[in-house]
Every structure is written in structure tokens, then in C-alpha cells.
Amino acid sequence: MKFFSQLQNLSLPVDIKSLLDNGNVTTLFRNLAKNTMKIIALNLKGFYKDYGASLFHALICIIKLQKELRKFSIFNGYHARFHGIISALKYQKKIS
Incomplete structure (x- = not known):
């Protein structure tokens, strides 16, 4: 978790779903949501609408x-x- 708390630049690969199944991607994102507040740049490649609402x-x-x-x-x-x-x-943008 300490690793996540220090992230400032996050870039995800072209198809993260090919690396992890949907449940694991969601778990990764939930952990990021709980433990990161310092991200300056967020770059998502290959983020598809069928990934699911969660x-x-x-x-x-x-x-x-x-x-x-x-x-x-x-x-x-x-x-x-x-x-x-x-x-x-x-x-x-409003809170910045």
C-alpha cells in the first residue's frame, strides 16, 4: 500500500484486461482509490466501456x-x- 501512496504518474497499458481479468482490474483500481492522492498524470490506454460499472x-x-x-x-x-x-x-477542476 505504501507503493500506491507514492504514485504520481500512472499509465496503464493498451489492454489492461489482457493482463488481468475484470475482477482483478477492479481490485487494483479500488486499491488505488483507497491509497493514492498524489497522482499528477493519469494515462489510460485501451480503456473500454465493457469493463463494467464497478x-x-x-x-x-x-x-x-x-x-x-x-x-x-x-x-x-x-x-x-x-x-x-x-x-x-x-x-x-472545481477543487483545484
Whole structure:
């Protein structure tokens, strides 16, 4: 957990689901949400809408808890709804 608390730049691979199953990705994101507040840059590649609501909720929690998030990028290769990520980023902008 100490490792997570020191993260400042987080970049996830092109298809995180190929490395971990959906449940493990959600667990990773929940642990990040509980233990990180110092992320400055968050880069998600290959983040797909079919990952499930719990994964999106954990990502929203990660975004909202950051004290100095300055760069956020997400790329999935096609148009998708992002289940509240935009509103979490607006929230982040208000508290900055």
C-alpha cells in the first residue's frame, strides 16, 4: 500500500484486461482509490466501456481523491460513454 501512496504518474497499458481479468482490474483500481492522492498524470490506454460499472466507479473515485491531478488522458479507439468520468473531472477542476 505504501507503493500506491507514492504514485504520481500512472499509465496503464493498451489492454489492461489482457493482463488481468475484470475482477482483478477492479481490485487494483479500488486499491488505488483507497491509497493514492498524489497522482499528477493519469494515462489510460485501451480503456473500454465493457469493463463494467464497478471498474468505472473505482476510476471515478481515483479521480476525485487526487489532490493535484493535472493531466488525464483516456484512449479507447472508438466513441464510448464514460459513465461519469467527465463529471469526476469537472469535480476535480472545481477543487483545484
